[in-house]
Amino acid sequence: MEITQLIIDAYGCQGPLNDAEPILDAMTRAAERVGAHSIGQAQARYVPHGITAILFLAESHILVSTWPEHQLAMVDLLLCNPDMDPYAAWAELEALLKPVSEARINETLRRVALEPGTS
């Protein structure tokens, strides 16, 4: 099984970057939108500002780290069900974070199998 991890750097964010709660709420909506199931969450707070929040999913995870001083949010989306669209999950986060410019999105292919394989 091959799955696509989205690694997103969202610049110029106008949304809340220093409070984990609305971000975790958006991560939960993102999971619900694609039919993924939350199995837990955690967060860490940086000094003087910024947070990292993770939503553990039965289908892997969503992670957001913020850099308020740069209006930057770094997002990782990994959904191990290939029928779930990580771009649909990102749309929920994007609606909260409101990057002014297009976010830089990197797709990384990951292969859930016994061997690396070639495809």
Place this chain on the structure above:
Amino acid sequence: MEITQLIIDAYGCQGPLNDAEPILDAMTRAAERVGAHSIGQAQARYVPHGITAILFLAESHILVSTWPEHQLAMVDLLLCNPDMDPYAAWAELEALLKPVSEARINETLRRVALEPGTS
């Protein structure tokens, strides 16, 4: 500031994949090896097996997800201090996970700045 995120799929792991404790211990050693500072940790357990563990660092995070049924560990290493070598951190994890074949390592460049930039 540009930093390199390592995204690693380690196949044929002979190390413990179903117990978060030794994995979190190795993540802690990985952080110490590069001089990073832990600010928290969290884990989730999958049914029937497998775990995801995250070590929150002052310098970003280390995340490991395991798929015991595939002898597979997926590792994310993000260190926001460009002087810290993520490959040195990976070496600590690799020593525990013991993938039989070479792990598939993907480097993703992330840019901590106000704008995406070009370099």
